[in-house]
Structure formats: C-alpha cells, structure tokens
Amino acid sequence: xxxxxxxxxxxxxxxxxxxxxxxxxxxxxxxxxxxxxxxxxxxxxxxxxxxxxxxxxxxxxxxxxxxxxxxxxxxxxxxxxxxxxxxxxxxxxxxxxxxxxxxxxxxxxxxxxxxxxxxxxxxxxxxxxxxxxxxxxxxxxxxxxxxxxxxxxxxxxxxxxxxxxxxxxxxxxxxxxxxxxxxxxxxxxxxxxxxxxxxxxxxxxxxxxxxxxxxxxxxxxxxxxxxxxxxxxxxxxxxxxxxxxxxxxxxxxxxxxxxxxxxxxxxxxxxxxxxxxxxxxxxxxxxxxxxxxxxxxxxxxxxxxxxxxxxxxxxxxxxxxxxxxxxxxxxxxxxxxxxxxxxxxxxxxxxxxxxxxxxxxxxxxxxxxxxxxxxxxxxxxxxxxxxxxxxxxxxxxxxxxxxxxxxxxxxxxxxxxxxxxxxxxxxxxxxxxxxxxxxxxxxxxxxxxxxxxxxxxxxxxxxxxxxxxxxxxxxxxxxxxxxxxxxxxxxxxxxxxxxxxxxxxxxxxxxxxxxxxxxxxxxxxxxxxxxxxxxxxxxxxxxxxxxxxxxxxxxxxxxxxxxxxxxxxxxxxxxxxxxxxxxxxxxxxxxxxxxxxxxxxxxxxxxxxxxxxxxxxxxxxxxxxxxxxxxxxxxxxxxxxxxxxxxxxxxxxxxxxxxxxxxxxxxxxxxxxxxxxxxxxxxxxxxxxxxxxxxxxxxxxxxxxxxxxxxxxxxxxxxxxxxxxxxxxxxxxxxxxxxxxxxxxxxxxxxxxxxxxxxxxxxxxx
Numbered sequence: 104x105x106x107x108x109x110x111x112x113x114x115x116x117x118x119x120x121x122x123x124x125x126x127x128x129x130x131x132x133x134x135x136x137x138x139x140x141x142x143x144x145x146x147x148x149x150x151x152x153x154x155x156x157x158x159x160x161x162x163x164x165x166x167x168x169x170x171x172x173x174x175x176x177x178x179x180x181x182x183x184x185x186x187x188x189x190x191x192x193x194x195x196x197x198x199x200x201x202x203x204x205x206x207x208x209x210x211x212x213x214x215x216x217x218x219x220x221x222x223x224x225x226x227x228x229x230x231x232x233x234x235x236x237x238x239x240x241x242x243x244x245x246x247x248x249x250x251x252x253x254x255x256x257x258x259x260x261x262x263x264x265x266x267x268x269x270x271x272x273x274x275x276x277x278x279x280x281x282x283x284x285x286x287x288x289x290x291x292x293x294x295x296x297x298x299x300x301x302x303x304x305x306x307x308x309x310x311x312x313x314x315x316x317x318x319x320x321x322x323x324x325x326x327x328x329x330x331x332x333x334x335x336x337x338x339x340x341x342x343x344x345x346x347x348x349x350x351x352x353x354x355x356x357x358x359x360x361x362x363x364x365x366x367x368x369x370x371x372x373x374x375x376x377x378x379x380x381x382x383x384x385x386x387x388x389x390x391x392x393x394x395x396x397x398x399x400x401x402x403x404x405x406x407x408x409x410x411x412x413x414x415x416x417x418x419x420x421x422x423x424x425x426x427x428x429x430x431x432x433x434x435x436x437x438x439x440x441x442x443x444x445x446x447x448x449x450x451x452x453x454x455x456x457x458x459x460x461x462x463x464x465x466x467x468x469x470x471x472x473x474x475x476x477x478x479x480x481x482x483x484x485x486x487x488x489x490x491x492x493x494x495x496x497x498x499x500x501x502x503x504x505x506x507x508x509x510x511x512x513x514x515x516x517x518x519x520x521x522x523x524x525x526x527x528x529x530x531x532x533x534x535x536x537x538x539x540x541x542x543x544x545x546x547x548x549x550x551x552x553x554x555x556x557x558x559x560x561x562x563x564x565x566x567x568x569x570x571x572x573x574x575x576x577x578x579x580x581x582x583x584x585x586x587x588x589x590x591x592x593x594x595x596x597x598x599x600x601x602x603x604x605x606x607x608x609x610x611x612x613x614x615x616x617x618x619x620x621x622x623x624x625x626x627x628x629x630x631x632x633x634x635x636x637x638x639x640x641x642x643x644x645x646x647x648x649x650x651x652x653x654x655x656x657x658x659x660x661x662x663x664x665x666x667x668x669x670x671x672x673x674x675x676x677x678x679x680x681x682x683x684x685x686x687x688x689x690x691x692x693x694x695x696x697x698x699x700x701x702x703x704x705x706x707x708x709x710x711x712x713x714x715x716x717x718x719x720x721x722x723x724x725x726x727x728x729x730x731x732x733x734x735x736x737x738x739x740x741x742x743x744x745x746x747x748x749x750x751x752x753x754x755x756x757x758x759x760x761x762x763x764x765x766x767x768x769x770x771x772x773x774x775x776x777x778x779x780x781x782x783x784x785x786x787x788x789x790x791x792x793x794x795x796x797x798x799x800x801x802x803x804x805x806x807x808x809x810x811x812x813x814x815x816x817x818x819x820x821x822x823x824x825x826x827x828x829x830x831x832x833x834x835x836x837x838x839x840x841x842x843x844x845x846x847x848x849x850x851x852x853x854x855x856x857x858x859x860x861x862x863x864x865x866x867x868x869x
Contacts, residue, residue, distance in 0.1 A: 337368070426486070475529075494537055697749075702739075
C-alpha cells in the first residue's frame with residue numbers, strides 16, 4: 104500500500120505534471136516555489152506520528168477503507184466536509200420536530216389557563232349569589248332553636264315546677280320514714296331547683312326566683328331531716344361490726360351534696376370508733392381477749408399482750424400485729440362506702456361545693472374527691488387513740504432496753520410495719536408518721552448505745568491494747584460479731600422498697616448502722632495501733648484488723664457497697680508497706696543491702712545519664728562540677744563493700760541465706776492472718792530482690808569489663824587474700840612482695856569473689 108506521505112511524483116496518472124501547490128503560481132519565481140515546498144515538507148516531516156490526533160485520523164481513514172490514490176487525496180477534504188454538512192442538516196431537521204412539539208404544548212397550556220380563569224369567574228359569581236341565602240338560613244335556624252328552647256322551658260315548667268302537697272309532706276315531716284319515696288321526692292325537688300336556673304335567664308325572673316326560693320327551703324328541710332336520721336342510725340349501729348346497710352349508704356351518698364353535714368356525720372362516726380378501738384386495745388393488752396374487739400367476753404386461753412412485755416421484740420410485734428389486724432378490719436368495713444360508692448360520693452360533693460362555696464379550702468383549686476384517700480383518712484381518725492397509746496408503750500420499751508441487736512431488730516420490725524401501713528392507709532397517714540418517728544427514735548437510741556460502748560472502750564486502755572501476737576483485738580471481734588448479727592437481720596428483712604433491693608451500690612437504710620456499729624470500732628482499733636513502736640508489727644496489726652473487717656462485710660452487698668472500697672484501698676496501701684518490709688528483710692538477710700547502698704551513686708549516675716525532656720538543662724556551675732565528679736565503674740573496687748574481704752563475706756552471707764530464704768521470709772510475716780496475702784507479698788518481694796541482685800551482678804560485670812579483669816581470677820585462694828597473703832614465697836624481698844601484691848590487686852576480678860548469677864538466685868528462690 105502506498106504511504107499517505109510518499110513523495111510527489113513528476114506526473115499524475117495521465118502523465119501530466121502535478122498541480123501547483125497552494126500559494127504558488129507559474130509566474131512565481133523558482134526560489135519562492137521551492138521555499139513554499141520546503142515549508143510544506145518541513146511541517147509534514149516535523150509532525151509526530153505518536154500524536155493522538157494524527158493516530159485517530161489515520162485509524163478513521165483505515166476504517167473507511169480508503170486507498171491512497173491521487174483522486175482520493177483530492178476528494179478527501181470534500182467528502183469529509185460533505186458528511187459534516189449532511190450531519191448538521193439532520194440535526195436541524197430533528198430540532199425542527201422538537202420545536203413543533205413545544206409549540207403544541209404551549210398552545211395546550213394557554214388553553215388550560217383560559218379554562219381555569221373562566222372557572223374562577225364562575226365560582227366567584229356563584230359565591231356572590233349564595234351568600235345572602237346562607238346568611239338568611241343561619242338566621243332562620245337560630246330563630247328556630249330559640250323557639251324550641253322556649254317551648255322546652257314551658258314544658259319543664261308544666262311538668263316539674265309544681266310539686267304536690269303530699270310529696271312535700273313526705274319530704275319535710277319527721278314522722279314520715281326515710282324510704283325510697285323520700286329519695287324520689289328529694290330527687291324531683293332537686294331537679295326543680297336546678298330547672299329554676301333556666302327561669303332566671305328568661306323574661307319572667309320573678310317567677311323563677313320565687314320557685315327557686317321555695318325549692319331551696321324544701322331542700323334544706325329535707326337535708327336536715329336526712330342528717331338527723333343518719334345520726335340516729337349511727338347511734339343504733341353495731342360499731343363492733345360496722346357493716347353499713349344499703350339505706351345508710353344511700354343516705355350518705357345523698358348527704359354528700361351538703362359537705363358540711365356529710366363531714367359532721369363522719370366526725371361523729373370517727374369519734375365513736377376511736378373510743379371503741381381504744382377500749383379494745385386496752386383489753387387486748389391487759390385481758391385475755393386480744394382476739395375479740397370490744398366484746399364483753401373473749402377467749403380465755405389467749406394470753407394478754409402484756410404477758411410478753413419481758414421480750415421487747417415479741418411485745419412490740421404483738422401490739423403492731425393487733426393494730427394491723429384492726430386496721431384491716433376497719434378498712435374492709437368502710438371500703439363498701441368509700442370505694443364502691445366513691446364515684447357517687449365524688450359527684451355529690453362536687454355538686455355540694457356549688458351550693459356551699461364556703462366549704463372550699465382553696466378557691467383556685469379544683470376539689471376532687473378520692474375515695475381511697477377518704478377511706479384512709481377515716482381509718483386513721485378511728486385509730487387516733489390507739490396510735491397515741493402505741494407510741495407511749497413502744498417508747499418506754501425502747502428507752503428501757505440496752506441490747507443493740509434487739510434495738511435494731513425492733514427498728515427493722517417497725518420498718519416492716521411502716522411499709523405495710525403505707526400500703527394499707529397511705530404514706531401520708533398519721534399511723535405511718537407515728538411508726539416512722541418511732542423508727543427514727545429507735546435508730547437514735549441504737550446509735551447512743553453504740554457510742555456509749557465506744558466511749559467505755561476508749562477509757563479502758565487494757566481493752567484496746569493490741570495483743571502480743573498482733574491478732575484482732577477482742578473488742579473488735581465482739582463488735583464484728585454484733586455487726587454480723589445486724590447484717591443478717593437486715594438481709595432477712597430487706598424489702599422491695601429499699602434502694603438496695605434494686606441497686607446494691609446505692610446508699611441504703613443499713614448505711615447509718617454501719618457508721619454507728621462498725622466505723623467507730625474500726626477507728627478505735629486503728630488508733631490503738633499507734634502505740635506499737637515497731638513499724639513491722641504495727642503494719643501487721645493494722646493488716647489483720649482490716650482483713651477481719653473486710654471478711655465480715657464482704658458477704659453482704661448492701662454493706663460492702665459503701666465500705667468495701669475504702670477497706671480495699673487501705674489494705675492495698677498496707678500491702679505496699681508489707682512488700683517494702685519484706686523486700687528490706689530479704690536485702691538485709693542476704694547481705695545485698697550493703698552492696699546496693701555502696702552502688703547507690705552508680706545507680707544515680709545511671710539515672711542522671713538518661714535524658715529528661717521534661718526538665719530544662721541546668722547550666723549552673725554547681726551542676727557542671729557535680730557532673731564532672733560522677734564516679735566511674737573503675738572506681739568500684741575502691742568502695743569498702745567491694746573490697747575482697749567484704750565481697751567474699753557478702754557472697755558467703757548470700758550462700759548461707761539462700762537455702763532457707765523463703766522459709767525465713769514466710770516466718771517473718773507469720774503473724775499476718777492471711778496465708779494468701781503473705782504468699783503474694785513474698786513472691787513480689789522475691790521478684791524485687793531478684794531485680795536488685797541483677798543490678799548488682801550487672802554492675803560487677805561492667806566494672807570488670809571496664810578494668811579488663813573479667814576473666815582474671817584472684818591469685819592464690821580466698822584464704823590467702825583474707826590473711827593478707829601470708830603464703831608468699833620465701834626469699835622474696837619485702838619490697839618485691841609489695842610490688843607483686845600491688846600488681847595482683849590491680850588485676851583481680853570482682854566476679855571471682857561474687858560468683859552467684861541471677862539465674863541461680865531465681866531458681867533457688869522459686
């Protein structure tokens with residue numbers, strides 16, 4: 104295939120010379136034509152065949168299947184331009200179709216807008232036409248309602264405002280009984296009285312006022328008759344079994360419309376029941392009829408409550424049980440009135456407040472009758488005398504008893520009944536307040552008893568003196584035993600209302616008991632340890648005390664929630680002290696303490712050599728002088744502890760210490776009453792001892808390396824060294840011997856005198 108860029112031939116296909124190039128003419132001079140031709144050739148030859156545009160153009164030509172001929176080259180530009188023109192014409196035709204569609208859509212939108220405007224005009228005209236008709240219809244409807252209302256008023260006047268004389272006689276005469284006919288007439292009169300309000304809004308107000316005055320007089324007379332009848336029925340009512348009959352219940356529901364008369368009846372009933380229950384409580388205490396209330400005879404086999412007065416817990420429990428049984432009986436007897444008929448009573452009282460506005464406590468407060476609350480209030484009033492007698496007797500029993508455990512059991516018993524009575528008669532009742540105050544006074548008495556015990560112990564120096572074996576003192580053991588009894592009592596009596604029942608981490612009712620029965624004795628034991636002069640013995644004693652205290656409260660979550668964390672923190676501090684003491688014991692017993700003390704400047708040198716980025720460099724002359732006088736490892740042999748005699752003695756002491764080191768360390772803390780704690784502390788102390796030995800060993804090896812005597816042993820035996828080298832050869836002059844000894848001293852190895860390794864120490868102490 105002929106290249107697209109082949110050089111032009113002299114003639115075309117017909118043998119004629121090639122056409123003149125653009126920009127040239129036959130009349131142009133030869134130099135100019137050659138210049139144009141050379142420029143064309145230069146531009147063609149300078150084009151890069153790697154250019155993407157040229158490559159795409161060549162690929163397009165290849166895909167078209169065009170042959171490289173003179174005719175093709177002449178027609179190529181025309182063909183391409185023709186294709187471009189055809190494409191543009193096709194696009195113009197497509198856009199013409201789009202424009203035609205848009206024109207149609209615009210016409211449709213214009214038509215819709217015209218239609219909407221026409222509909223708006225029709226709606227506006229229709230609204231203008233119908234508005235007068237609607238207004239006229241509304242006026243006619245209102246007139247119709249007014250006419251119907253007047254007709255209803257006329258009908259009501261004809262049916263309800265005229266009461267026969269016979270019915271009024273039944274309503275007002277005291278000779279007539281309070282029966283169903285009485286209540287029917289009363290209901291009709293109340294309806295007439297209510298309907299009079301409509302008359303007051305009409306034209307003839309005088310008629311309405313006269314009818315309302317008449318109905319009001321009839322109602323007042325009827326309520327007075329009903330009030331006297333209820334008072335009479337209450338006098339003859341069997342108060343020992345106060346089951347209110349249906350007629351009395353109905354009468355009370357109606358009388359509730361007069362709140363003053365209603366509450367007066369309840370006051371009379373409460374006073375009567377208070378007297379009866381107080382007398383029954385006295386009989387239950389002193390006579391053998393505690394199971395019967397207010398009867399003339401009882402079960403003689405049942406002993407009076409005061410027979411158990413020698414046992415405070417049983418005595419108080421029996422009294423509270425009697426009060427609880429009586430409260431339940433009272434509530435059951437009155438529940439039918441205030442709970443079953445509570446809604447009717449509420450409606451009656453609400454209606455009565457409108458007729459007796461002076462009965463309102465707060466004008467801005469809406470009075471709502473609560474049957475359960477009214478029942479609880481009446482039961483509390485019935486038990487006023489019983490509560491007063493109960494308070495006196497329980498206070499006498501508590502003040503006359505000195506056993507803290509019994510006092511706390513009584514307090515728990517009171518707490519149980521406080522919760523029970525709160526559910527029975529309400530948390531705001533007088534009975535609950537009474538038991539709560541008794542519970543508080545019992546707790547105060549309990550705290551006074553514990554405080555007195557602490558004061559007695561504080562004044563008895565012998566009792567608080569730590570034992571010789573550093574065990575827990577007897578007074579603290581007794582206190583912990585009492586505390587255990589208290590915690591078991593609380594655990595057995597904890598109820599769902601206690602915060603500890605849901606969240607053991609919260610402060611509960613037992614926390615004040617811990618502060619009174621635990622903290623003072625623990626503080627006294629800690630203060631008594633200050634009398635121990637020996638630091639080790641003092642630490643062991645305090646550890647034993649805290650271990651016993653922690654073991655006592657740990658099984659009880661409600662006690663450990665507030666006091667276990669401080670005890671654990673204190674024990675952690677004491678464990679650190681025990682670890683330091685055990686570590687010091689191992690160092691002293693092994694002889695390593697003297698070597699560490701001698702190496703202290705070198706350990707400081709090592710620490711000082713580490714860069715401290717948190718501190719600014721100190722460039723003072725004293726610091727520079729101190730830095731220049733730091734000891735070097737070669738100076739280690741000049742220390743007394745690293746002289747041959749002292750180092751050999753330290754090595755021998757270490758060898759004597761290692762066989763029984765663990766037994767001696769355990770025996771050092773044999774008075775600590777926790778084998779696991781002793782084992783843990785000893786293991787940590789041994790680990791610290793091994794690290795110290797590793798440091799000493801490293802310093803010895805480093806010193807030998809610095810002196811160049813790491814593998815050089817001391818001449819002769821250790822005995823010759825210790826004896827001042829008395830085994831010198833005969834015939835050597837004293838001066839030569841001194842020079843030889845000086846050379847030997849400069850060349851002996853510290854490692855040969857202290858041969859133990861860290862691995863051996865760890866194996867022997869494992």
